[in-house]
Amino acid sequence: MYRKFGCFRNNPALFLSKRSKTIAKRIRWNPIDISWESVGEQRICLKLSTDPGIEWIIHYEKKKKFIPIHCPWKYPYFQSTLLGPKALHSLYLKDNGIEDMTQMMEHICEVFRSPICEMHIFEESLIEWIIKFQPIIRRVGIRENVITSVESLDRVLKNLKVTESFG
Incomplete structure (x- = not known):
């Protein structure tokens, strides 16, 4: 399951160095559907057309007003959810504005050599x-x-x- 988007498990595209990007560009990826959604919160969604049951989501959350003292998570954090036959793998990042999101989108498109297919x-x-x-x-x-x-x-x-x- 992780081999298809293995780089997201440990190295989100935003944190790739120039050298890592050069290496990643040499890998032959299957085309992915990249979309920027803004329903409630901002998020970037990645789906493989060859495996529609798996979806990778990069969530951008506004800083929460109340964070419990013993909070189990801090930004960034990763979460996987199984919903019947679907698997959602989510990376949560703090929403620092549109500039961070556009930069992440540019990195993803560059590394995976896929265009944005949908944008809200x-x-x-x-x-x-x-x-x-x-x-x-x-x-x-x-x-x-x-x-x-x-x-x-x-x-x-x-x-x-x-x-x-x-x-």
Whole structure:
């Protein structure tokens, strides 16, 4: 189970050195689906098309207001959950803002040589980032009130090519 995404077990892509990235790029990976979701909390999801029952999730959590003194976890922490035939492997990181998430996404895409297939945009700066980083994407969702002007909408429609679903 861990051999497919073995690097996540001990070395999250964010912490890879340049030398490690060079070595990782030489490994022949199966294409993975990379998506950036923002339902409640921000997270990056990785799925193999050859093994749809396994999902790797990198969660970004806002700092909790109340942390018990004898708390069993500190950031970062790793958790695996079995849900029937599905296995979810999660890495929890502290949410230090969009810059950390975009950097992690760039590292993952670089190491696995896979494009982002889906993105939920919740802030206007992400529109600029995705247009510069990857102007062609399969599925995009933009939250209400993110695009506040006709000029912004025009920029998205002219510079971001969505191949499957735009909402």
